[in-house]
Ligand SMILES: Nc1nc2c(ncn2[C@@H]2O[C@H](COP(=O)(O)OP(=O)(O)O)[C@@H](O)[C@H]2O)c(=O)[nH]1
Protein backbone atom coordinates (compact mmCIF):
# COMPACT_ATOMS: atom_id res chain seq x y z
CA UNK A 498 0.00 0.00 0.00
CA UNK A 499 1.24 3.47 -0.92
CA UNK A 500 4.59 2.05 -1.85
CA UNK A 501 6.17 5.05 -3.52
CA UNK A 502 5.22 7.49 -0.80
CA UNK A 503 6.46 5.12 1.83
CA UNK A 504 9.70 4.42 0.02
CA UNK A 505 10.35 8.10 -0.56
CA UNK A 506 9.75 9.02 3.06
CA UNK A 507 11.80 6.14 4.36
CA UNK A 508 14.66 6.96 2.01
CA UNK A 509 14.66 10.56 3.17
CA UNK A 510 14.72 9.45 6.79
CA UNK A 511 17.41 6.84 6.12
CA UNK A 512 19.61 9.45 4.42
CA UNK A 513 19.27 11.75 7.41
CA UNK A 514 20.02 8.97 9.85
CA UNK A 515 23.03 7.75 7.84
CA UNK A 516 24.58 11.19 7.72
CA UNK A 517 27.34 12.21 10.08
CA UNK A 518 25.83 15.32 11.52
CA UNK A 519 22.40 16.84 11.64
CA UNK A 520 23.27 20.44 10.88
CA UNK A 521 21.32 23.10 9.05
CA UNK A 522 22.46 21.86 5.65
CA UNK A 523 21.44 18.29 6.41
CA UNK A 524 18.03 19.41 7.66
CA UNK A 525 17.45 21.52 4.57
CA UNK A 526 18.36 18.63 2.33
CA UNK A 527 16.02 16.40 4.31
CA UNK A 528 13.24 18.94 3.82
CA UNK A 529 13.86 19.06 0.07
CA UNK A 530 13.70 15.25 -0.09
CA UNK A 531 10.44 15.31 1.82
CA UNK A 532 8.91 17.93 -0.43
CA UNK A 533 9.80 16.00 -3.55
CA UNK A 534 8.41 12.77 -2.14
CA UNK A 535 5.16 14.30 -0.93
CA UNK A 536 4.48 16.12 -4.18
CA UNK A 537 5.30 13.04 -6.24
CA UNK A 538 2.98 11.14 -3.92
CA UNK A 539 0.08 13.36 -4.93
CA UNK A 540 -0.01 15.51 -1.85
CA UNK A 541 -1.36 18.92 -2.71
CA UNK A 542 1.62 21.26 -3.25
CA UNK A 543 0.44 23.88 -0.82
CA UNK A 544 0.00 21.30 1.90
CA UNK A 545 3.33 19.65 1.15
CA UNK A 546 5.09 23.00 1.52
CA UNK A 547 3.22 23.89 4.68
CA UNK A 548 3.99 20.67 6.46
CA UNK A 549 7.66 20.58 5.46
CA UNK A 550 8.15 24.19 6.48
CA UNK A 551 6.77 23.39 9.90
CA UNK A 552 9.11 20.42 10.17
CA UNK A 553 12.05 22.58 9.12
CA UNK A 554 11.27 25.37 11.56
CA UNK A 555 10.85 23.01 14.47
CA UNK A 556 13.90 20.94 13.54
CA UNK A 557 16.06 24.05 13.48
CA UNK A 558 14.61 25.68 16.58
CA UNK A 559 13.79 22.94 19.05
CA UNK A 560 16.42 21.41 21.25
CA UNK A 561 16.28 17.66 21.72
CA UNK A 562 15.19 16.53 25.16
CA UNK A 563 17.68 14.66 27.34
CA UNK A 564 18.63 11.25 26.05
CA UNK A 565 17.15 11.91 22.61
CA UNK A 566 19.50 12.25 19.68
CA UNK A 567 19.12 15.00 17.09
CA UNK A 568 18.25 12.43 14.49
CA UNK A 569 15.51 10.86 16.58
CA UNK A 570 14.18 14.28 17.34
CA UNK A 571 13.92 15.35 13.70
CA UNK A 572 12.24 12.09 12.75
CA UNK A 573 9.75 12.39 15.57
CA UNK A 574 8.96 15.99 14.53
CA UNK A 575 8.19 14.71 11.05
CA UNK A 576 6.04 11.98 12.54
CA UNK A 577 4.09 14.43 14.68
CA UNK A 578 3.52 16.91 11.89
CA UNK A 579 2.34 14.25 9.46
CA UNK A 580 -0.07 12.81 12.01
CA UNK A 581 -1.29 16.32 12.79
CA UNK A 582 -1.90 16.92 9.11
CA UNK A 583 -4.17 13.92 8.97
CA UNK A 584 -6.30 15.30 11.74
CA UNK A 585 -6.98 13.45 14.93
CA UNK A 586 -8.65 10.15 15.22
CA UNK A 587 -12.26 10.16 14.04
CA UNK A 588 -14.82 7.54 14.69
CA UNK A 589 -18.47 6.82 14.15
CA UNK A 590 -20.07 6.69 17.56
CA UNK A 591 -23.09 4.48 17.77
CA UNK A 592 -25.65 5.52 20.34
CA UNK A 593 -27.98 2.65 21.07
CA UNK A 594 -30.91 4.86 22.08
CA UNK A 595 -31.48 6.17 18.56
CA UNK A 596 -30.26 5.37 15.08
CA UNK A 597 -26.92 6.85 14.02
CA UNK A 598 -27.53 7.96 10.47
CA UNK A 599 -24.83 8.21 7.84
CA UNK A 600 -25.25 9.65 4.36
CA UNK A 601 -22.65 8.57 1.84
CA UNK A 602 -21.55 11.24 -0.60
CA UNK A 603 -19.09 11.08 -3.46
CA UNK A 604 -18.84 10.93 -7.21
CA UNK A 605 -19.77 7.87 -9.23
CA UNK A 606 -17.22 5.14 -8.99
CA UNK A 607 -15.62 6.41 -5.81
CA UNK A 608 -16.80 3.32 -3.98
CA UNK A 609 -19.92 4.48 -2.11
CA UNK A 610 -22.01 1.37 -2.67
CA UNK A 611 -19.17 -1.01 -1.90
CA UNK A 612 -18.24 0.97 1.19
CA UNK A 613 -21.86 1.12 2.33
CA UNK A 614 -21.97 -2.66 2.31
CA UNK A 615 -18.58 -2.89 4.03
CA UNK A 616 -19.68 -0.51 6.75
CA UNK A 617 -22.99 -2.30 7.21
CA UNK A 618 -21.12 -5.52 7.76
CA UNK A 619 -18.60 -3.82 10.04
CA UNK A 620 -21.36 -2.63 12.37
CA UNK A 621 -23.49 -5.76 12.07
CA UNK A 622 -20.49 -7.84 13.12
CA UNK A 623 -20.22 -5.71 16.23
CA UNK A 624 -23.74 -6.58 17.21
CA UNK A 625 -25.56 -3.47 15.99
CA UNK A 626 -28.82 -3.54 14.09
CA UNK A 627 -28.08 -2.07 10.70
CA UNK A 628 -30.33 -0.82 7.89
CA UNK A 629 -29.18 0.32 4.47
CA UNK A 630 -31.14 2.71 2.23
CA UNK A 631 -30.74 2.49 -1.54
CA UNK A 632 -31.20 6.10 -2.59
CA UNK A 633 -29.32 5.94 -5.89
CA UNK A 634 -32.06 6.39 -8.47
CA UNK A 635 -29.70 7.34 -11.25
CA UNK A 636 -27.71 4.23 -11.91
CA UNK A 637 -29.63 1.25 -13.30
CA UNK A 638 -29.04 -1.82 -11.20
CA UNK A 639 -27.88 0.20 -8.19
CA UNK A 640 -30.42 -1.43 -5.90
CA UNK A 641 -29.51 -4.93 -7.04
CA UNK A 642 -25.81 -4.20 -6.50
CA UNK A 643 -26.47 -3.05 -2.96
CA UNK A 644 -28.73 -6.00 -2.16
CA UNK A 645 -26.20 -8.50 -3.49
CA UNK A 646 -23.42 -6.95 -1.42
CA UNK A 647 -25.48 -6.72 1.78
CA UNK A 648 -27.22 -10.05 1.64
CA UNK A 649 -24.35 -12.23 2.96
CA UNK A 650 -24.16 -10.03 6.08
CA UNK A 651 -27.90 -10.34 6.67
CA UNK A 652 -28.35 -6.57 6.51
CA UNK A 653 -31.78 -5.28 5.54
CA UNK A 654 -31.90 -2.99 2.48
CA UNK A 655 -34.68 -0.48 1.94
CA UNK A 656 -35.58 0.52 -1.61
CA UNK A 657 -38.54 1.84 -3.57
CA UNK A 658 -38.52 1.07 -7.29
CA UNK A 659 -41.52 3.24 -8.02
CA UNK A 660 -40.00 6.37 -6.58
CA UNK A 661 -37.61 8.40 -8.72
CA UNK A 662 -36.91 11.11 -6.16
CA UNK A 663 -33.86 10.12 -4.13
CA UNK A 664 -34.62 12.69 -1.43
CA UNK A 665 -37.98 11.02 -0.81
CA UNK A 666 -36.43 7.55 -0.69
CA UNK A 667 -33.85 8.75 1.79
CA UNK A 668 -36.62 10.15 3.98
CA UNK A 669 -38.77 7.00 3.73
CA UNK A 670 -35.79 4.76 4.47
CA UNK A 671 -34.80 6.85 7.45
CA UNK A 672 -38.31 6.43 8.85
CA UNK A 673 -38.48 2.74 8.02
CA UNK A 674 -35.32 2.08 10.05
CA UNK A 675 -36.35 3.96 13.18
CA UNK A 676 -35.61 0.84 15.26
CA UNK A 677 -32.07 0.27 13.97
CA UNK A 678 -28.82 1.37 15.60
CA UNK A 679 -27.08 2.31 12.39
CA UNK A 680 -28.67 3.54 9.15
CA UNK A 681 -26.50 4.03 6.08
CA UNK A 682 -27.88 5.88 3.07
CA UNK A 683 -26.19 5.13 -0.25
CA UNK A 684 -26.67 7.92 -2.79
CA UNK A 685 -26.08 8.47 -6.49
CA UNK A 686 -22.78 9.88 -7.61
CA UNK A 687 -23.98 11.16 -10.91
CA UNK A 688 -26.47 13.65 -12.11
CA UNK A 689 -27.17 15.43 -15.37
CA UNK A 690 -24.71 18.06 -14.18
CA UNK A 691 -22.39 18.52 -11.26
CA UNK A 692 -24.29 21.43 -9.75
CA UNK A 693 -27.39 19.24 -9.74
CA UNK A 694 -25.58 16.46 -7.90
CA UNK A 695 -24.35 18.80 -5.21
CA UNK A 696 -27.84 20.32 -4.89
CA UNK A 697 -29.38 16.87 -4.49
CA UNK A 698 -26.84 15.98 -1.81
CA UNK A 699 -27.66 19.17 0.02
CA UNK A 700 -31.35 18.34 -0.04
CA UNK A 701 -30.85 14.81 1.24
CA UNK A 702 -28.74 16.12 4.08
CA UNK A 703 -31.33 18.80 4.89
CA UNK A 704 -34.13 16.24 4.81
CA UNK A 705 -32.47 13.41 6.72
CA UNK A 706 -30.30 15.42 9.12
CA UNK A 707 -27.69 12.66 9.34
CA UNK A 708 -25.33 12.32 12.26
CA UNK A 709 -22.52 11.76 9.81
CA UNK A 710 -22.12 13.17 6.33
CA UNK A 711 -19.48 10.86 4.98
CA UNK A 712 -17.47 11.69 1.89
CA UNK A 713 -16.20 8.72 -0.06
CA UNK A 714 -13.07 9.55 -2.03
CA UNK A 715 -11.22 7.37 -4.49
CA UNK A 716 -7.62 7.27 -3.28
CA UNK A 717 -6.27 6.70 -6.78
CA UNK A 718 -7.40 10.00 -8.26
CA UNK A 719 -4.46 11.83 -6.76
CA UNK A 720 -4.41 15.59 -6.81
CA UNK A 721 -8.10 15.84 -7.73
CA UNK A 722 -9.00 14.61 -4.26
CA UNK A 723 -8.43 18.05 -2.86
CA UNK A 724 -10.82 19.94 -5.13
CA UNK A 725 -13.41 17.21 -5.08
CA UNK A 726 -13.45 17.15 -1.31
CA UNK A 727 -13.67 20.92 -1.22
CA UNK A 728 -16.64 21.02 -3.64
CA UNK A 729 -18.63 18.52 -1.59
CA UNK A 730 -17.66 20.19 1.64
CA UNK A 731 -18.93 23.55 0.42
CA UNK A 732 -22.27 22.02 -0.56
CA UNK A 733 -22.77 20.10 2.67
CA UNK A 734 -20.16 20.14 5.42
CA UNK A 735 -18.34 16.84 5.50
CA UNK A 736 -18.23 15.12 8.87
CA UNK A 737 -15.98 12.23 7.99
CA UNK A 738 -14.02 10.84 5.09
CA UNK A 739 -13.50 7.37 3.74
CA UNK A 740 -10.66 6.94 1.29
CA UNK A 741 -11.07 3.88 -0.92
CA UNK A 742 -8.78 1.83 -3.13
CA UNK A 743 -5.66 2.41 -1.08
CA UNK A 744 -4.70 -1.14 -1.96
CA UNK A 745 -3.92 -0.52 -5.59
CA UNK A 746 -2.02 2.14 -7.46
CA UNK A 747 -2.95 4.87 -4.99
CA UNK A 748 -0.08 7.12 -4.07
CA UNK A 749 -1.93 8.08 -0.94
CA UNK A 750 -1.32 11.78 -1.02
CA UNK A 751 -4.94 12.28 -1.96
CA UNK A 752 -5.95 10.95 1.39
CA UNK A 753 -3.90 13.60 3.09
CA UNK A 754 -5.34 16.26 0.83
CA UNK A 755 -9.01 15.38 1.29
CA UNK A 756 -8.66 15.60 5.01
CA UNK A 757 -6.81 18.89 4.86
CA UNK A 758 -9.32 20.41 2.40
CA UNK A 759 -12.33 19.76 4.60
CA UNK A 760 -10.83 19.70 8.05
CA UNK A 761 -12.77 16.45 8.44
CA UNK A 762 -11.16 13.35 9.83
CA UNK A 763 -10.64 10.17 7.88
CA UNK A 764 -12.80 7.51 9.50
CA UNK A 765 -11.96 4.48 7.44
CA UNK A 766 -9.88 3.38 4.50
CA UNK A 767 -10.85 0.86 1.87
CA UNK A 768 -8.07 -1.57 1.12
CA UNK A 769 -9.60 -3.92 -1.40
CA UNK A 770 -12.68 -5.03 -3.27
CA UNK A 771 -13.73 -7.66 -0.79
CA UNK A 772 -16.39 -6.94 1.80
CA UNK A 773 -13.96 -7.13 4.72
CA UNK A 774 -11.39 -4.82 3.18
CA UNK A 775 -12.18 -1.89 5.41
CA UNK A 776 -9.87 -0.56 8.10
CA UNK A 777 -10.47 1.92 10.86
CA UNK A 778 -8.15 4.79 10.22
CA UNK A 779 -5.70 5.74 12.93
CA UNK A 780 -3.55 8.67 11.71
CA UNK A 781 -0.56 7.88 13.88
CA UNK A 782 -0.60 4.26 12.78
CA UNK A 783 -0.91 5.31 9.15
CA UNK A 784 2.03 7.69 9.40
CA UNK A 785 3.99 5.14 11.38
CA UNK A 786 3.42 2.70 8.56
CA UNK A 787 4.51 5.27 5.99
CA UNK A 788 7.64 6.08 7.91
CA UNK A 789 8.31 2.46 8.77
CA UNK A 790 8.25 3.17 12.46
CA UNK A 791 5.51 0.86 13.64
CA UNK A 792 2.71 2.21 15.68
CA UNK A 793 4.61 4.57 17.93
CA UNK A 794 1.59 6.11 19.53
CA UNK A 795 0.15 2.87 20.74
CA UNK A 796 3.56 1.89 22.01
CA UNK A 797 3.85 5.10 23.99
CA UNK A 798 0.35 4.65 25.33
CA UNK A 799 1.04 1.09 26.29
CA UNK A 800 4.10 2.16 28.21
CA UNK A 801 2.18 4.93 29.91
CA UNK A 802 -0.58 2.54 30.83
CA UNK A 803 1.93 0.21 32.37
CA UNK A 804 3.44 3.15 34.25
CA UNK A 805 6.89 1.86 33.84
CA UNK A 806 9.35 3.71 35.92
CA UNK A 807 12.93 3.30 35.01
CA UNK A 808 15.30 2.92 37.88
CA UNK A 809 18.18 5.16 36.82
CA UNK A 810 20.62 3.37 39.10
CA UNK A 811 19.74 0.02 37.65
CA UNK A 812 20.22 1.40 34.15
CA UNK A 813 23.56 2.86 35.21
CA UNK A 814 24.72 -0.46 36.55
CA UNK A 815 23.64 -2.16 33.36
CA UNK A 816 25.55 0.39 31.32
CA UNK A 817 28.70 -0.32 33.23
CA UNK A 818 28.15 -4.04 32.69
CA UNK A 819 27.70 -4.64 36.43
CA UNK A 820 24.43 -6.37 36.67
CA UNK A 821 23.09 -7.65 39.96
CA UNK A 822 20.39 -10.22 40.55
CA UNK A 823 18.17 -7.45 41.88
CA UNK A 824 18.59 -5.57 38.61
CA UNK A 825 17.63 -8.68 36.76
CA UNK A 826 14.56 -9.18 38.93
CA UNK A 827 13.69 -5.58 38.35
CA UNK A 828 13.94 -6.09 34.58
CA UNK A 829 11.71 -9.13 34.77
CA UNK A 830 9.11 -7.26 36.74
CA UNK A 831 9.07 -4.41 34.27
CA UNK A 832 8.41 -6.96 31.57
CA UNK A 833 5.55 -8.40 33.54
CA UNK A 834 4.05 -4.96 33.90
CA UNK A 835 3.87 -4.60 30.17
CA UNK A 836 1.46 -7.47 30.14
CA UNK A 837 3.19 -9.04 27.26
CA UNK A 838 6.63 -7.73 26.65
CA UNK A 839 6.55 -9.30 23.24
CA UNK A 840 3.99 -6.72 22.14
CA UNK A 841 6.27 -3.89 23.11
CA UNK A 842 9.24 -5.38 21.37
CA UNK A 843 7.26 -5.96 18.21
CA UNK A 844 6.27 -2.33 18.18
CA UNK A 845 9.80 -1.08 18.14
CA UNK A 846 11.19 -1.43 14.65
CA UNK A 847 14.70 -2.64 14.68
CA UNK A 848 14.37 -4.19 18.08
CA UNK A 849 12.03 -6.95 17.07
CA UNK A 850 14.68 -8.65 15.00
CA UNK A 851 17.24 -8.45 17.75
CA UNK A 852 15.41 -9.85 20.71
CA UNK A 853 14.24 -13.40 20.79
CA UNK A 854 10.58 -13.01 21.66
CA UNK A 855 10.15 -16.67 22.52
CA UNK A 856 12.72 -16.21 25.20
CA UNK A 857 10.80 -13.22 26.45
CA UNK A 858 7.57 -15.18 26.71
CA UNK A 859 9.32 -17.87 28.63
CA UNK A 860 10.94 -15.32 30.89
CA UNK A 861 7.56 -13.87 31.70
CA UNK A 862 6.26 -17.19 32.88
CA UNK A 863 9.38 -17.88 34.90
CA UNK A 864 9.50 -14.64 36.85
CA UNK A 865 7.72 -16.12 39.85
CA UNK A 866 10.17 -19.00 40.04
CA UNK A 867 13.16 -16.67 39.69
CA UNK A 868 11.81 -14.34 42.31
CA UNK A 869 11.66 -17.04 44.97
CA UNK A 870 15.15 -18.19 44.05
CA UNK A 871 16.59 -14.69 44.29
CA UNK A 872 14.93 -14.27 47.67
CA UNK A 873 16.86 -17.28 48.92
CA UNK A 874 20.20 -15.77 47.99
CA UNK A 875 22.42 -13.93 50.41
CA UNK A 876 23.09 -10.29 49.82
CA UNK A 877 26.58 -11.07 48.52
CA UNK A 878 25.24 -13.61 46.08
CA UNK A 879 22.71 -11.13 44.74
CA UNK A 880 25.29 -8.43 44.09
CA UNK A 881 27.83 -10.78 42.63
CA UNK A 882 26.10 -13.86 41.23
CA UNK A 883 29.35 -15.12 39.75
CA UNK A 884 30.34 -16.37 43.18
CA UNK A 885 27.48 -18.89 43.20
CA UNK A 886 29.19 -22.27 42.98
CA UNK A 887 27.73 -25.79 42.90
CA UNK A 888 27.26 -26.12 46.65
CA UNK A 889 25.59 -22.72 46.81
CA UNK A 890 23.28 -23.74 43.98
CA UNK A 891 22.24 -26.73 46.05
CA UNK A 892 21.60 -24.60 49.14
CA UNK A 893 19.62 -21.97 47.24
CA UNK A 894 17.50 -24.63 45.57
CA UNK A 895 16.64 -26.18 48.89
CA UNK A 896 15.91 -22.84 50.51
CA UNK A 897 13.59 -21.71 47.76
CA UNK A 898 11.84 -25.02 47.20
CA UNK A 899 12.96 -25.02 43.57
CA UNK A 900 15.18 -27.45 41.68
CA UNK A 901 18.87 -27.00 41.07
CA UNK A 902 18.04 -26.88 37.38
CA UNK A 903 15.86 -23.83 38.03
CA UNK A 904 18.70 -22.09 39.83
CA UNK A 905 21.16 -22.83 37.06
CA UNK A 906 18.64 -21.60 34.51
CA UNK A 907 18.36 -18.33 36.33
CA UNK A 908 22.14 -18.01 36.42
CA UNK A 909 22.42 -18.59 32.70
CA UNK A 910 19.64 -16.07 32.10
CA UNK A 911 21.65 -13.66 34.20
CA UNK A 912 24.74 -14.17 32.08
CA UNK A 913 22.73 -13.73 28.90
CA UNK A 914 21.29 -10.47 30.13
CA UNK A 915 24.70 -9.28 31.18
CA UNK A 916 26.24 -9.92 27.82
CA UNK A 917 23.23 -8.33 26.10
CA UNK A 918 23.70 -5.28 28.28
CA UNK A 919 27.29 -4.99 27.15
CA UNK A 920 26.60 -5.44 23.46
CA UNK A 921 25.47 -2.74 21.06
CA UNK A 922 22.01 -4.27 21.04
CA UNK A 923 21.93 -3.68 24.75
CA UNK A 924 22.78 -0.06 24.25
CA UNK A 925 19.75 0.39 22.03
CA UNK A 926 17.64 -1.53 24.47
CA UNK A 927 18.73 0.64 27.34
CA UNK A 928 18.19 3.77 25.31
CA UNK A 929 14.67 2.64 24.65
CA UNK A 930 14.03 1.85 28.29
CA UNK A 931 15.28 5.23 29.32
CA UNK A 932 13.34 7.07 26.66
CA UNK A 933 10.19 5.36 27.81
CA UNK A 934 10.73 6.39 31.36
CA UNK A 935 12.22 9.78 30.60
CA UNK A 936 9.51 11.40 28.55
N1 LIG B 1 -9.47 -2.26 -5.15
C1 LIG B 1 -10.50 -1.65 -4.58
N2 LIG B 1 -11.62 -1.44 -5.28
C2 LIG B 1 -12.66 -0.84 -4.68
C3 LIG B 1 -12.59 -0.39 -3.32
N3 LIG B 1 -13.77 0.20 -3.04
C4 LIG B 1 -14.54 0.10 -4.15
N4 LIG B 1 -13.88 -0.52 -5.16
C5 LIG B 1 -14.33 -0.78 -6.53
O1 LIG B 1 -14.65 0.43 -7.16
C6 LIG B 1 -15.70 0.25 -8.11
C7 LIG B 1 -16.80 1.27 -7.87
O2 LIG B 1 -17.41 1.03 -6.63
P1 LIG B 1 -18.90 1.42 -6.29
O3 LIG B 1 -19.13 1.04 -4.87
O4 LIG B 1 -19.86 0.87 -7.29
O5 LIG B 1 -18.85 3.01 -6.44
P2 LIG B 1 -20.03 4.07 -6.37
O6 LIG B 1 -20.34 4.41 -7.78
O7 LIG B 1 -19.46 5.24 -5.65
O8 LIG B 1 -21.16 3.43 -5.65
C8 LIG B 1 -16.16 -1.18 -7.92
O9 LIG B 1 -15.61 -1.96 -8.94
C9 LIG B 1 -15.61 -1.59 -6.57
O10 LIG B 1 -15.36 -2.96 -6.49
C10 LIG B 1 -11.35 -0.61 -2.60
O11 LIG B 1 -11.17 -0.24 -1.44
N5 LIG B 1 -10.35 -1.23 -3.27
Ligand SMILES: [Mg+2]
Pocket residue numbers: 609610611633639684
Ligand atom coordinates in the same frame (compact mmCIF):
# COMPACT_ATOMS: atom_id res chain seq x y z
MG1 LIG C 1 -23.13 3.24 -6.16
